[in-house]
Every structure is written in C-alpha cells, then in structure tokens.
Amino acid sequence: MTHAPTIGTVGELRASGHVHRTLRTEIRENLLAKLRDGVDPWPGLHGLQDTVVPQLERALIAGHDVVLLGERGQGKTRLLRTMVGLLDEWTPVIAGSELGEHPYEPVTHASRRRAAELGDDLPVAWRHRDERYAEKLATPDTSVADLIGDVDPMKVAEGRSLGDPETIHFGLIPRSHRGIVAINELPDLAERIQVAMLNVMEERDIQIRGYVLRLPLDVLVVASANPEDYTNRGRIITPLKDRFGAEIRTHYPLGLDAEMAVIRQEAELVARVPEPLLEILARFTRNLRESSSVDQRSGVSARFAIAGAETIAAAALHRATRQGEEEAVARAVDLETALEVLGGKIEFESGEEGREEEILTHLLRTATAETVRQHFRGLDLALLVDAIEAGAMVTTGEQVTARDFLTGLPVLGESELYDQICDRLGATDDGERAGAIELALEGLYLARRIGKDSDGSETVYG
Template identity: 30%
Template sequence: MSTEEALSFGLIPRMHRGIFAMNELPELDDLVQVGLFNILEERDVQIRGYPIQFDIDLVILFSANPSTYNRSGKVIPQLKDRIGSIVQTHYPSERDQGIEILQQEVGNDLDGNYPVQVPYFMFQIVEEITNQARRSKYIDQASGVSARFSLANFRMLIASARQRGVVHGEKPAVPRISDLGHIYSSSLGKLELDLMGTHQMSERQVLDAVVAQAIEVVFKEYVEEHGLSDIAEIFRGGVRVEVGDMLPSSHYAERLRQVPPAWNKAFELNASENDAVRASCVEFVLAGLYSMERISRSQRFGKIQYEF
C-alpha cells in the first residue's frame, strides 16, 4: 500500500479542469461531506495515507430537494458555509408558464400512429388542477405537490382519449372533461395530505375538490370573454345532455341538434367543425355551468347527465 502504483485519486480529482455534478447531497454521510471541506475552500486534494497535496481546478454542482421532501439526511452547516452560492428553484409562478413546460415535456406524446388534438382549455384545466392542489388547505403546503403531477395527469388524459378514439374510429382523438375521471390513477400518491389539520378527507375526496375548483376557475375566465353563462337558459326547458368518456362524439352532435343555436358560442372556445373537438367544448361548458351551480348533475352507470 506504500507504493505509488497503489495511489487512487478518486472521482473528484479525476475531474480536474472539469465540472462535477452531485445529486441528492443530503444523502451523503456526514464524514463524506467533511471530506469536501478542503476542496471547496482551499481548492486542494489530500490523499489519505499519503503525504501528498495538490491544487485542483473544477466546479462542483450540488442538487438537493427541500428538507421536507427528503428525510434521509441533511447538509451539515459547515459544508453549506463553503458552497459559493445557493440557487433555489420554484414552481411556475403563472399558469401559462406551467403550460409551456407541460407542452415541452409532452414532446411527441400527441403524435404517433394515433394523433391527439388537445383544446387549449384542457391544457389550462390540467395545469390549474396542479395550481389548486398547491394552494389547497387539505394538502401539506410544506411538501407541496409532485413536480410530475401535471405531466402524469396529462398523459392519463391522452391515454383515455386515445382509447375512445380507437373504439369509435375517431381521428384525431380529443380529450374531454369526462376523461378527468381517470386521473385518480395518475394523481394518487403524488399529493401529501395535511395529516395535522382538522380536515378528515381521503386523498380521492381532496382530488375531487381540487378538480372541481380548477374547472370553475378556468370556466369563469371564459365566461367573461364569451358570455357562456347564457347557455344555462337552454336548460330551463328541461333539456338533458348525457356525457361520458366512452360515448362517441356523434352522440353529442345528434343531441345538440335539438337545442337552440346559442350553443354556437361554446364552439368559439376552440373553433372547429370536428365533432370530437365540439364534444370536448360541450363537456367543458356543462362542467363549468355545474361548477357555478347553474345546472344540476347526476351520475349513473359511469355516465353523467346534466339538466336544469
């Protein structure tokens, strides 16, 4: 062991004149963190067991989740003191910024052998669900919501739309509000409830409340722009519209032929002659009116029926 041939420099010295990135810094043993002192402060390396010391030129980047996310360890104060600068990232401050990130992460998921066309209001609702979850009094604000929450929910939405498209031969497939009924699978486990609070609600109940609030927030914005609340007057005549994630788009087209042309306002949301896009707009307006308590809703055998 005293021969020079046995000398092992380790990972960091081998990165001389380079960049060394280290993930999950708190998980390092305290003694290992102490071993980083000299490198960060004096910029030199000492090899244990050998009377050798030499300068080293490199940049070390650490990453770590907030302490509330990671209970396996901590960064010792002395090491924090030697880190040159700390940059704290955060969630998107605006919904549109979150949608841009979501669209970027989705990548080619919308293409492929079975393309998917997503109305913009569905992007807004998916991202608003995440925003509402981060503000919810039922969810632990310290640990927040998984950064993959929006992406996982959106991919589940796409999968549900594709399944309907394959069954009914609709191309492109278009997500609807009724597809949100499947996001329990993609959402559960990504929310940390506030167990210390007085609200005794299950994770599923919390998710239902968050989704309802998100639909209401987005719909009210469209009401201000398009005046969609007028459509509620149609239901005064006892009109009923049945929706469901596996109903074909033609079902909606046939049903809407029996109601006044006031529905044309709804189709200004996402101008298209495609029955699948129009069906998505119909469900959005119905769910929005229900969130504003303008119409009632009942559910039976997996299908939802809206009426005045």
C-alpha cells in the same frame, strides 16, 4: 454538434494559438458572451428568469460553487444540466489521461512523466462538453471511494508500492477535473462522506487513505437539496455549506403561463390535448400548492401536472382506439381519469386522512370553474340552460365518441350558441368542438344552473 478539431499533438496545439482557460474563466466568459449577444443561456426553463436565473448567473460569474435549495419538481436538476451549455463545445485533453487533463497543465504523476518524455509530441484528444458533466444521486450507500477514490488493489498486485500515487483509483470528483460535477439530494450523503468533500471544495486537493495527493483539481461542484431534508432525512454539514459560495432558493412557476409552458414542454402526449385542458391542470396544480389540506413542506411537483396531461391524453387514445375515432382528442370528461392515478403524488396533512379524494375533486372543480369563467365570460348560455330545463339531456362519458356527443346535443333552433362556444376556444374539428361544449356544460353544472349524474361510465347533464 460540430466535428472535433483535427489537432493531434501538443506542438500543433501551441502552433494553433490555443490559450488555456481555467474552468471558471471559461464558464464566466461564455456566459457573458451569451448575455452580450442576447442568447438565452437557459433554454427550456420557465418561471425562473427574473428570480433564480439572475442569482445563478451572478454566482457563476463570481466563480462560486452552487447549491440549489427547493422542493421537489422545481427544475433544480434541469437547471444544473443546462449549465453544460456554458462550456466550450470541444476542449483538448491529454490522450489516454484518466482525469482529462489539459495538455498545457498535466496534474497527475503519469501525465507529467509523459509530458516530460514526449514534449511537443504528447498526443492530444478532444473531449465534447457533454462528457465534462458528471451527475451523482446522493444515496445513503455512497462511499468515499465513489466520490474521491481509493487504493486500487490490482495496481498494488502488479508490483507497485502502496505509497505510489499511481496505485490510486480516482472517484467521480477527480474524474470530473476541468468539468462540472453535480450531486443531487446532497443531504442524503452520510456526514462522513460530506467531510471527505471539504478539501475538494476549498483546497482543491484530495486525500485517499492517508496519502495526500496535491492535485490542483479544476472542478465546479454544484448540488441540489430539499430544504426539509435538513430535518427529515439528513442535513448538509455546516463546514460544507460554508464552502458553497452561493446558496440559491428555487421555486415553482409564479405565473399560470409559465406553469402551462412547463407542461407543454415536458409532457409526452399520445393524443391531442387542447389548451383549455392544460390550463385546468395548471390551475389545479396551483390550487393544490395553496391548499391548507396539502403538506406544503413536501410541495406539489411540476410532474403532477405533467403526469395529469399524459393521463388524459392516454384516456383519449384509449377511447379513440376502442370506438374507432379517426383522431384522439382529450375532452373535459377525461379529467376524471387523472384523479384516479395522481393522488399518490400528493402528501396531505395528517388531519385530512380519508378526505384525499374529496379534496382533489373539489380543487379540480375549482380549477375547471376558473377556466370556464376565463374563457366564456360574457357569453350567454341561457338557451342551453332552457333546453335542458325543458327536459333535454346530454350524455357523455369516457367511451362516448365526440360525434355521438355532438349528435346528442339539444337543438337550439337557429341559434349559433354552439359555434360561439367553440369559437371562444378555437375549436374546429369534432374532437375539439365536443371538448369545448363539454367544458361549457361542466361550467354550468359547477355554477349550479344544471344538474349532473354520473355512474362512472356515463355522465348525464340534465
């Protein structure tokens, strides 16, 4: 953040050559400038660059209000918040103005009176772009007063008449004048509250308790909604839908790389989680989204994989703390811990009652097998299979350290198979090496080349 300009009066502002731009012009020109200079206007968004982002950019260039439709966890809120980066870093406002009006264009009675009285001495303050974004979660108890405004009884008690425009206490949308107001889960707003937004969206004025205030509001309204909300919890009324210039469908990441990028970016990991485990979680999430046993109308949020990564990292730190390991590194054995806590994030089809754990386990194993095939394709693991068939057993578990696991591996003579397994995954230290070999063993088990017995605390491959 740079320092705010030092200009303090409207006279100095005019002398500086400042030109007032409407909000939509400001967003349009800043977006086009970023595109022209090759700067990404949407940092931190993955998997939407070729689908959703171009639609949104066209809507903003056209100056349209926007509603994003999509299932939970598709990045709708992040996309809306990123729009703040398209605003000027600092913008001048009338000092003390309730609505943050531009010094050249006061809109309230109080600001017009001050501008007429003070002329070029009208004081100017500077507002950062972060202050020009307002967000409201549309809860059923939201009122017209919250969004639009109401008569302030305290101002009436001071002696003003009810018809005085200065008795109005403005709501969220007027206070977002010259900024962006985002409404999350728009269908949850009661229909009568949505009606109150009609004038704001089209005529750009507000009506409060019978008083029509012709305030030329300069505000961009953006919203998010789950398509299923039209039938489940509520709907966007038709006149309001008609006032949004653009209705854009979002989606989950289309590729595995984008899915993993979201996990890396969003997960707050307390231990090191190797890339193959993130890949398994990403594949697991994608498998759930394709499963006929899962209610796809509800969707499988990106938060599912993020919470999974955070859980296996926590399991690794728990083990390292109890067993005295120097560094906490997640391993394949920790994936089971994620299943125990993530089931509640998924809505299953009604016919699958009682089979939830079985479905999750099956799809996790499928994801693990896919990852093993991807990374160990062409690697001959026959020596390890032969050693286990000859009676060797390998023990692992949530509380088995990496060093103990590696020490318990069967000796394969002069073979460099273990090194080859680790090289495939780029494993260097004990934690990563143990994780790589564990993953290879799990792959052999899933391919039915070796057996596995687990009692919850220990897992034995044999």
